[in-house]
Structures are given as C-alpha cells and as structure tokens.
Amino acid sequence: MAKYPENLTPAEGCCIWVSYLTAYYALAEISRVKNGDFVLITAASSSAGLAANDMAHLLGATAIGATRTKDNKPFLLKEGADHVIVTKDEDISEKTMEISGNKGAGVIYDPIGGPLVQEYANAMAAGCDIFLYGGMDPRPTIIPEIEMTQKAAVMRPYSVYHHIYDPAQRERGV
Numbered sequence: 001m002a003k004y005p006e007n008l009t010p011a012e013g014c015c016i017w018v019s020y021l022t023a024y025y026a027l028a029e030i031s032r033v034k035n036g037d038f039v040l041i042t043a044a045s046s047s048a049g050l051a052a053n054d055m056a057h058l059l060g061a062t063a064i065g066a067t068r069t070k071d072n073k074p075f076l077l078k079e080g081a082d083h084v085i086v087t088k089d090e091d092i093s094e095k096t097m098e099i100s101g102n103k104g105a106g107v108i109y110d111p112i113g114g115p116l117v118q119e120y121a122n123a124m125a126a127g128c129d130i131f132l133y134g135g136m137d138p139r140p141t142i143i144p145e146i147e148m149t150q151k152a153a154v155m156r157p158y159s160v161y162h163h164i165y166d167p168a169q170r171e172r173g174v
Helices: 010-030 047-058 070-078 092-099 116-123 145-151 167-173
Strands: 038-041 062-067 083-086 105-110 124-132 154-157
Touching (some): 010 124, 038 047, 062 070
Parallel strands (some): 062 083, 124 154
16 A cells, blocks of 8 residues: 555545656656756646656756646746746747757657657657657657657657556555
8 A cells, every 4th residue: 555645535645656656667767867867748737747747856857848838837837847848839849959958858758649749859869768658639649760760769658557567666666
C-alpha cells in the first residue's frame, strides 16, 4: 500500500501515483535524465505533465513546458516550469532550441501525438527519447523519420503499465 496525504480521498491518492510513476519510469529508469538535460513536456498543465515537471527537477534537468494557450503560462511558471512555450503563438522546435542553447531536448514527454510530433521534430537532441503515452490528438501520428534518423532518436509508445506489474520496478518507483 502506498501512502498519500490525509487530505486526499483514496481516488485522489491513486491518481497522484499514476502520474508520478508514469513520469518516473520514463525519465529516471529508461532515459536516465540527469543534471544539465532538457526535457520537453507537452500538455504540461495536465497532471502527468506537472508530475514530469517535478520529476525532471528532481533529476536535475531543465523542464520546458508546452501548452496551447497563453492562459496556462502563469500557472505553469508558478508550478515550477523553467520555461513555457505557448504553441499557438510560438514555434515549439525553434523555441526549444533557443532555450537549450541549440542542444535540443533529450527527452520529449508527449501525451498528444498527432501532427504535434512533426512540429517538435527539429527540437530533438542527439539520442532523444520520445515517450508517446497518450493519444489526445486523434489524428495519425506521422513519425518524423528523417529527423529521428539524423538524431538517433527513439520513439516509444509508452505506458506505466509496462512497469508496475514487475514487483522490483514497482518498488523502485514507489
């Protein structure tokens, strides 16, 4: 049994663990994010996006939150995002490269997919891990094959359920 704050209901407590464990396995166990890395988090104002922001910071990385609207920007900055890109108004690849000093994002944590993948394709660092852990955009995700090949990037359809059924992995996550 996992502990959670007393002011939360059991359902709320479970929700916290799913978001944080999803971020933990992707960023800590698979990508091994470390100090100096850049993590691009799409849908950054979602519960999973906020958990990824926290996890990136715990691992020493710079968290770049992406959101569609400028209304979310103050909230994301208040929640600790190092940088926020408003995708309706800014080019996500161009802005990520600017923020990272042209290094690019070593991890892209994306629950959206669809055409957005093409929009951030030029923001990948060498060896980038892209985690597609949702399908918020129902349109097909077209893999940016050329950009991924040039950067030796890996796209992973991803779920926390790939990890929590293994007792050793679950224990490390908790």
